[in-house]
Amino acid sequence: MELRQLRSFVTLVESDFNVSQAAERLHLVQPAVSQHLRQLEDELGVRLFRRRGKRLLGLNEVGDKVLAYARAALTATGNIAAVGKDHAQEQTGVLRVAATHTQARYVLPSVVRRFSAEYPGVALEIHQGTPAQLIDMVVRDGVDLAVCTEGLDPHPALLAVPCYRWNRCLVAPEGHPVLACKPLTLDVLCAYPVITYVFGFTGRGNMSDTFSREGLRPHVVLGAVDTDVIKTYVREGLGIGIIADMAYQPDHDADLARRDLSHLFPWEVTKIAHLRNKYLRGFQQRFIDVFQAETAGLGQVGRGPKTG
Amino acid sequence: MELRQLRSFVTLVESDFNVSQAAERLHLVQPAVSQHLRQLEDELGVRLFRRRGKRLLGLNEVGDKVLAYARAALTATGNIAAVGKDHAQEQTGVLRVAATHTQARYVLPSVVRRFSAEYPGVALEIHQGTPAQLIDMVVRDGVDLAVCTEGLDPHPALLAVPCYRWNRCLVAPEGHPVLACKPLTLDVLCAYPVITYVFGFTGRGNMSDTFSREGLRPHVVLGAVDTDVIKTYVREGLGIGIIADMAYQPDHDADLARRDLSHLFPWEVTKIAHLRNKYLRGFQQRFIDVFQAETAGLGQVGRGPKTG
DNA sequence: AGAATTTACGCGGTCCGTAACCATG
């Protein structure tokens, strides 16, 4: 059994059982991949695929088991290579991070600035997607780290390290009547058209739950994945905005008044997730540290709320 | 990176960093193994060994990390091969079991009889050793399963499945004065010379603890690893025997009187341990089942005591 | 001096690319 056979096998599965496509991804010609698969089946003495004629349709029961171990073997060898690079060329490499728009736009910039100053030789890739996509990317090893607030609790292959806590704030144009209301309650928020995130993004789930537990239904006139969009429509006078507190930028958003809402909604915890079995290079570990340090002002996990 | 390089690397470590010896174990010549090691170091761009001149003395820090992942890779590929064999030749293979003398002599025979009837094509190897050696064998993958009663609680690489509970009994020649004592207490046992197991064997630890908790010290005139030896000396009149209950064989030991001692000592649990990350072939799993079934009469874990 | 490791070299095997040949929808 050879590693290249396992690589062909795994790549084939990830290429929808299209041998030609797998070959291309592996920078090989198609007959080579076919041979690897045949060698693997011959050596094991078992068929691994469901077939119709020459076409491969999917894995059979044996193939499923083999796939899991093949992935484990390739992960292990990948780790060995990473350990090598980590000691041979400490300061160079690639760091692939996935994050939602809110994180990428408002939290990561300062982290990246500090990290890049420390590791000028490390190429950073910031990928963006929905929370579900982030999980998927990191599970498929399409990225090294994913900055997640929601949706990763159940996955056994991932390890999530908590980084900081945050909550929402209200934004409204100066002079808006809602700003006069004291105290701010859920009822008050329901009295105005609301602009906030769509479901599944930036804590929208927990927010909606809070309303419905009180038997309230806010009038959400617009849902966005992107805080910039929310702010824009708030400025247009379409409604009041409920956004993640760290997305309010005093320098640029002085025309919008902010009111803390942490007394109304549960705290969200933003974590960094990575594959449990994968070796993290020194600078990848360090990125997590820097992330935690840079977000310390926002609210450290396990300490009192601080949403300056 | 090639699997054969990793194999050479791991084998070298397990051969006390003697390249020639590693080569022999791998059925290769020595320069071949040297080349593998050099290729590995060259490709990773890092030294993996502590050296004095050409001699290899041990691993350095990097080598340690690489070793762990190399083992993981080889385990994974081994698992793939096992899955293959498991489906291609269900009924044939090798099963290597390690056990202490007591288990091998008194518990395993009926298990083996039943198992072998079911799998005539499976070659059984019964290895014997001290409890510490059993753990070591299974951790180093020198055996597939280890039948253990003590000393495996802490090891993270192992999985132990509980099989049955047992306790001790007293054996003495017919007519011995101790047999007249009712009830049998710890004090009574201390009144006579005792023959039992040495420390670390067959529950001797828990037995001694029970005495010392009561401030008692039995007069152990002979410690053995082997119940047959204990019985022999009891027959010679050297003292009373305290042995594992399942080691009393009514057919052969009719000349020795037995008294249950389960009211005096804690129950012991015998488990079968195997490597957590290793694929167990069908018949290996089945051996565990058969073991549990055959020992059910002795005392099932989680049910009431039954030491018929 | 002897044991252990590295260097040198050549043969055999095999990996993969090219090209021609089949199957399926």
Added chain:
DNA sequence: CATGGTTACGGACCGCGTAAATTCT
């Protein structure tokens, strides 16, 4: 007939064994 897979074949590479050179105890 186009897309996708297998069979056939040859050149280049490389893994390993033999043998000589080198280094450490």
